[in-house]
Amino acid sequence: MDILKILKTINDWVWGPPLLVLLVGTGILFTVRLGLIQIVKLPKAFKLIFKAENNGTGDINSFGALCTALAATVGTGNIVGVATAISAGGPGALFWMWVAAFFGMATKYAEGVLAIKYRTIDANGQVSGGPMYYIERGLGDKIKGLAKFLAVFFAVSGILVALLGIGTFSQVNSIASSLQSTLGVDTKITSIVVAVLIGIIVFGGIQAISKVAEKVVPFMAITYIIFTLIILGSNGSQIIPALGIVFKGAFTGTAAVGGFTGAIVAKAIQSGIARGVFSNESGLGSAPIAAAAAKTEWPAEQGLISMTGTFIDTIIICTLTGLTLIVTGVWQGEHAGAVMTQDAFAQVLPTAGPILITICLTLFAFTTILGWCYYGERCLEYLMGVKGITAYRIVFLVMVALGGFIQLEVIWTLADIVNGLMALPNLIGLICLSGVVVKETKKYMDYLDKVK
Template sequence: MVEQWLDSIGKIVWGPPLLILLVGTGILFTLRLGLLQLFRLPLALKLVFKAKNEGEGDVSSFGALATALAATIGTGNIVGVATAIKVGGPGALFWMWMAAFFGMATKYAEGLLAVKYRSIDDNGQVLGGPMYYIEKGLGKKFKPLAVFFAVSGVLVALFGIGTFPQINAIASSTQVSLGIPVVITAAVVTVLTALVTIGGIQNISRTATTIVPTMAIVYFVASCIVLIAYADRIPQAISLVFHGAFNATAAGGGFLGATVMMAIQNGIARGVFSNESGLGSTPIAAAAAKTKWPAEQGLVSMTGTFFDTIIVCSLTGLTLIVTGVWNGSTEGAAMTQAAFDAVLPFGSVILTVCLILFAFTTILGWNYYGERCIVYLFGVKAILPYRIVFICIIGMGAFIKLDVIWKLSDIVNGLMALPNLVALLALSGVVVSETKLYWEHLSKK
């Protein structure tokens, strides 16, 4: 009953209007910024490591990106991709690519506006994100829209990306591959989360800058080994991706078949879940960066979608397709584990370690996002109660059915994206003018 109810709501939220709005916003910024995500990507990648970190802020540009990546590179890259391809077929991966390409322009705009309209809270920490660029950029009369975003952000942090999918993925993966009881995993993750998050953004950023690069390299190498072993199947896999993007995928093996709409819907929804472009979460972290130029942090933020989807999700998707596990009986994390086990001696263990680190850092990042939304709604006095509630809720996700978790996450994600996308479209002129100022600055150097 609950699943059917959530499924009906999810289909309404993630219907054609939101999909068009998500992709359409990315297309608009792509055109108005002159294919910035393509021509300015080399500069953006350079800034990731060489930004001067001048100006007000709580953490370095890389620290802000690492915090954002900590929240974005998570179960969406492993379980989310597997779920998308299981339901929508290989063609779902193509639509993840499309959502990511245009989403890079959206992510740039989010990062830029976050820095331009940021402020300071009563504890001296930076406040920023869609709720602030909605209220300060569009005016006080749009505060209800900002409040709607902040409330949705708290719901995503507590019941969406931030908790349930992450702890569920960790618990199920450790139980299958290591035989650790779910209740023990839930308890350990809850305690570790409490130890890190009590320290706030600086502590979260330090943890993220240590874990994120390491886990990304391990996962990259492991995935590449699998792809090298099945190198002769890569051309066929890519063909399946492009064919399935525009044609129905026939049923076969453990796959039930998929329409083109299923490929589009699952590809874009899982893509947004993974890279969060347009969702409005990343600008909350971007606002904390030490930079004088909003456009500079916009470029750094943009690379997050590139790393997350164009690289990591592509590796996962191709690994699932070349090994043929997408057409089998497994699903979720077990599906990706099966792909790794096909080549690597300890494939399940390697994936489990990656999944634990991916999911744990996502929990940390979303703890911060939800906290900033709570501060906007109720002030700094609400930080401690929020952290206590967040920490208590984490363990619950380990005992909820996977289908229910994804459906609930999709709903609250969509609700969070709507006000942010409306604000981005309304402030597109500001994004263009700030971008021109930055190009002029660079031309004088």
């Protein structure tokens, strides 16, 4: 029995036209109903990252909540995921990542609003929130039985994503393969060391995770951005032609060239949107779990802060990765994943390039594991209460330790499947609660007008 073939069949069904239309359509709905909020209020959103009042109930400040969410989103999707998307769908996949991100910003805003609006406190005194709560509490009065089913379905899917998808295997495998190719470190040793380090942090709870995220995320993002700009600067004459290839490939497909076997438009769309969602998680429902822990009394305030995560992750970081792969021509080569990105860096920085990618990838993936451990924990708490948290953390660490033993393509396919299952109930909840998002947005904007 070919497990990979079976998983690919399931993945093609999960990520078929209905889910892609639902993902982008939800973003379009909020973009229209909120008056292009991702453009109009983006400057305000970036100011709030550092100047939010942080005077509401919560476990961490708004910046910590954003960094925790970014810890989970800025990960292998930005390095490996972009390379995988372009390997499968050609340069045109990058355009569809932009489309997913643009409308995804409005979706991420709505998720942040609802996370604060419907959050609660668990038996340990910690804040719990996210889609499972805003689906049940927001829709419970109207469709009680269905709302509970959707909330449970989301929570179960969230645990699966944490244990089998974004949270463990794909991240650890990326770290392990990168360290092996660059420094010759055995993948088994890497997996075990990562599991031990993660364990030291996650048993400290959300406060420990956010403290690490606040220090590591800005550093790793800025470092990666600087070095991708160096690569692009060294290939400055190729940037405009690269953009042309992106737009052309998005609408006409990409012919076979070099080691690239060619791709039709449908594959570019599917690869771009799926990888984009994998990277920025807009519509997936994960980020609002971290957003719910923010100290704020205004749901819309945290919504604005949350949507900057999608902009930083995809519009900035994924774009820089994608253009780097295209201007250096490595997308036409035989390599895929992290090695493809290493090849791009090695063209300009032969010795330091691969090492830099290894360091960035390790930090990106490590913080993603931290964020997803928390997400899965909150999903479990919704289903079972606080009694199962310690057991969950132990199982999570075991899965991390196993991450370096599994085939790369199997990992990404499995991650895509559970991501899609997680997104579905969240998107239904968002659409049904769109009126609440609009109402909370108006309330906050009226407040801002009064305090000017």
